[in-house]
Amino acid sequence: MSLLRPVALAFCALLAAISAARAEAPDDAAVRAPVEHLYAGLGDVMKRSGSLDFAGRYAALQPVVGESFDLAFMAELILGRPFKELTPDQQKTWLETFARLTTSTYADRFDSDSGVRFEIDRVEPAAQGTALVRTRLLRTDGEPVKLDYRMRNTGAGWRISDVFLSGTVSELALRRSEYGALMRRDGFDALLAAVQKKIAAAEAGTGETP
Numbered sequence: 001m002s003l004l005r006p007v008a009l010a011f012c013a014l015l016a017a018i019s020a021a022r023a024e025a026p027d028d029a030a031v032r033a034p035v036e037h038l039y040a041g042l043g044d045v046m047k048r049s050g051s052l053d054f055a056g057r058y059a060a061l062q063p064v065v066g067e068s069f070d071l072a073f074m075a076e077l078i079l080g081r082p083f084k085e086l087t088p089d090q091q092k093t094w095l096e097t098f099a100r101l102t103t104s105t106y107a108d109r110f111d112s113d114s115g116v117r118f119e120i121d122r123v124e125p126a127a128q129g130t131a132l133v134r135t136r137l138l139r140t141d142g143e144p145v146k147l148d149y150r151m152r153n154t155g156a157g158w159r160i161s162d163v164f165l166s167g168t169v170s171e172l173a174l175r176r177s178e179y180g181a182l183m184r185r186d187g188f189d190a191l192l193a194a195v196q197k198k199i200a201a202a203e204a205g206t207g208e209t210p
Contacts, residue, residue: 028123031131031151031158038068038160039118039135042106046113054203057107065103070152070159071095078175082183090188101195101202108202115140129153130161 041064075098150162
């Protein structure tokens with residue numbers, strides 16, 4: 001009996017750990033929901049592209065982007081420590097400008113009904129309580145594009161906190177490298193001017209493409 005007791009206790013501890021892990025595992029439907037919402041919004045503006053100009057696409061996508069992405073988290077992380085050094089008004093301006101940039105980029109990229117379709121593959125657990133939603137962008141004129149979304153539980157629901165192109169290229173890391181470095185080198189006003197220039201380019205249809 002003395003030998004069986006430690007084994008029984010260890011087995012009970014293992015069952016408890018398994019149960020806890022299951023309880024903490026993210027619900028796939030909840031994790032997928034923001035990506036599904038984003039893709040539904042993009043599909044809608046593409047279908048209506050014949051009757052929507054940039055302003056119309058922007059208006060349609062603004063709430064979708066705001067509900068799908070953790071924009072405040074992303075905007076702060078992009079700047080890193082310098083964000084904490086901004087005044088409250090500057091922080092507010094940066095968050096609003098980053099949100100406009102994100103929405104403008106999608107309104108520019110998805111401006112026509114070119115036969116693009118979105119396919120959500122699976123949800124995978126990831127580091128630090130996050131999750132990955134694996135997806136593909138299917139095009140009629142080329143190879144599928146792999147797009148993975150890192151999801152973060154904000155407490156008010158899951159939100160997109162990063163996008164990985166081809167499974168490896170982090171959009172957040174690219175933005176951090178570009179904007180964080182610009183902020184440290186040239187200051188806040190220069191950062192705003194550069195981002196506003198990108199927003200204007202997106203509105204004019206001359207912005208970046210995927």
